[in-house]
Amino acid sequence: MSTAEVLAPLEPAGAPTPTRRRGPLSPLARYLLVRLALLVPMIWVLVTMVFVLMRVIGDPIQAALGGRLNAEQIAERKADAGLDRPILTQYWEYISGLFRGDFGTTLTDNRKVSDILVVNGAATLELAFWSLLVAFAVGVPLGRLAARYRDRVPDVLLRLFSILVYAAPVFFVGLLLKLAFTPFGWPSSGRASIATELTLQDVHPKTNIMIVDAILWGDPALIGDVLKHAMLPAIALGLLTGGVFLRLVRVNLLQTLRMDYVTAARARGISERRVMNKHAFRNALVPVVTVMGMQVALLLGGAILTETTFEWKGLGYQLSEYLIRRDFLAVQGIVTVIALIVGAMSFLIDVIVAFVDPRVRF
């Protein structure tokens, strides 16, 4: 789907309906199957790229442990990690390992990458969720406001704001938030207070998603503590995407408001508020949902900096730690999972769009 198609507002009701193709499957099912079929090669390309890149940058053992090992020990470690085998054998083991949920073992601290993914991946998902919430809370109403006051002072200010929050480095925004809020007792780092973290280690079943664990524990004080800790990192990361959403909502709303069916609605004497809410706003949101999928990659990239700034021990934090240590086997595992998440999100967004916008199914 081209960007132009994505950004095109919905046709009004009563527009000529395209002829449906005949076939055993419904258009929606066919559409989803095609998307799913496209997802497989996309993920294959992604994981293959990760594999190739990790080999191109040099010998992982030498990079991580070179200063501490002699040639014989390096050879031994290579054999242990299977890096002395032919490249195609390594590739096969890597791909088949992914199907078994085996992402390898870190070189520098002997951890299973799958363990890191379970514990730290949950933290990143949680941060991404809070950030998307902030992005919507900021982007959608402000975009609407900007469209309403088109080319007037509020619109200009809001557009300036969207550029600023998009352009400002996320760690800088994070630092400003910390400086602004910690004097008022807001926590500067971590996913929860230490006592809360220790308490939630005993929760069953443990999801590692702090807010879910706190809800499962059932203590409002703990839930409040978790929310309080999530606030600043979610704002720091959410503003980045919020700026994009703001501009998207604004542009699409303005385009939609110029459509014939909106003019017709106004001509029928429907109030401006109702025109905006009932006829224009929902249609203007479709591209936002589509772009949201693309923003997940941006969020995960931003998470690396946000997590480090706020000691939010997620995948991004771990990735930066292992990058510093040159532990490329750990990096390979983590980046592979991030690639899988981005691929899965892309498919999920396609599904959502298919339900929201019937045109894509035909």
Add this chain to the structure above:
Amino acid sequence: MTHFRRGTALVAVSALAGVALAACGAGNNSGDSNSGAGIIVGTTDKVVSIDPAGSYDNGSLNVQTQVYQYLLNFPAGTTDLTPDAASKCEFATDDPTKYVCTIKPGLTFANGNELTASDVAFSFNRIVTINDPSGPASLLGAMKSVEATDDSTVTFTLNAPNDQTFPQVLVTSAGPIVDEETYPADKVLDDDAAVKANGFSGPYTIAKYSKNQLAEFKANPAYDGTYGKAKTKTVTMKYYAKPENLKLDIKNKDIDVAYRSLTPTDIADLEKTDGINVVTGAGGELRYITFNLETMPGDSPEQKLAIRKAMASSVDRADIAKQVYKDTFTPAYSMVPDGQAGATEAFKDTYGDAPDADAAKKFLDDAGVTAPVTIKLQYNPDHYGSSSGEEYAAIKRQLEASGLFKVDLQSTEWVTYSEEYNADAYPVFQLGWFPDFPDADNYLSPFLSPYDKEKSGNFTNSHYNDLDTEFADDEMTKLLDSERTDGDKASREATLGKIQERLADQVPYLPLLTGSQVAIGVDGIDGLDKTLDASFKFRFTSLSK
């Protein structure tokens, strides 16, 4: 559309409720919210592995110090070895290559398994067998073999008779005793499995553990060892990625203690904060310049020596300590820090304690060296703290101020740096040293011992005492052998003095600074001063509030 508006309203209400709940919920940042966590210690040191076979770093040692027993150990405030899991250890009178330890009766691990001589022998053997690249096998180079001769006796066979450094090795990263029933003999046990196995017999056990995030330690009631009864039942360790977050949390009193590693500027700032106490202890960390004797400037060994001496006469250590490190480091006039038995100030005696441009010029003139000498000086910005850049900028300034040197200052990140200095890439370069045990030999042998192509025995690759070169030094080798195997304290210290004198005359290394240990505690925390001693062990058992 009604649905949509309802949904929006629901999200808005939920968000508002969340904010309200967060704003008036737990965690008022007074520290109360963490009261269940006992004393909270924050650090930026990372744990590589709880299993002693898989780690040789400060972060891991800090955990191991709390949860494992050693044969011998240092009580708070002294560097005198006393029995821990052993009731006694001594060299066999009939064969001084044998070091024999008798294990206390009735010792158990927290999981209920007995701690016997067999566990001890197993612990040392597996370190050598596994030989993990991140592990401490290199510390056991003096050990030929170890065996449990009966249930309560362990016999170490050493490469050299009367090796005075070996008892000290028993207290290092190579010394923790593990449970042979729960630790594998041929591979490192991962942290979660180690916690679950509970094969700990130290003063604390680990109750909850999330690697490099949080660790909760509970006092071990069955502990019978050097440190005595823990003053605090629960100590929680919180791990930070960034020093600024550690600083913020101690400043806000969200944690009770900050131990390693804050910048000198942060420490100076915290000193002015109400309710915060900065405690310093014996210095052990060393910063020094290494000269690659083969590639450094100079056309002959005599010229090279003259250049090294001229540099030794041109640096102002006190200025660097004050301006860069805000006195958290102090000038070092020997490779052996002040406070260690046998330490001297040989460099101060030979070159003075302030820059002397005339003396430096004379060294160069006498050897026929034309000034200014171009020095390619290399440092790394990440491994020895964030102040390395300032430190080496100051050294460049000082050397060039004499008019005798032109310094080409370059930096390389540690991973590359550690490979390149070993490959003769840097003629003059920065290194640092954190001791394995508090003994003068540990500041000398690793730098001065003879070595060959394998480079075992000297990690700096300076070529000093490299057996294949003109820089081999038989006299130094004899002096080192003598002090290592000398059981008489006075004569050993005299030999150590001679070694340091010879070191100052030959200047293969230029000692610059010694770092004090620093811990920051909130008001009401006691015991930090008792644990920041010359043994370099941070003991939770000393802490109380």
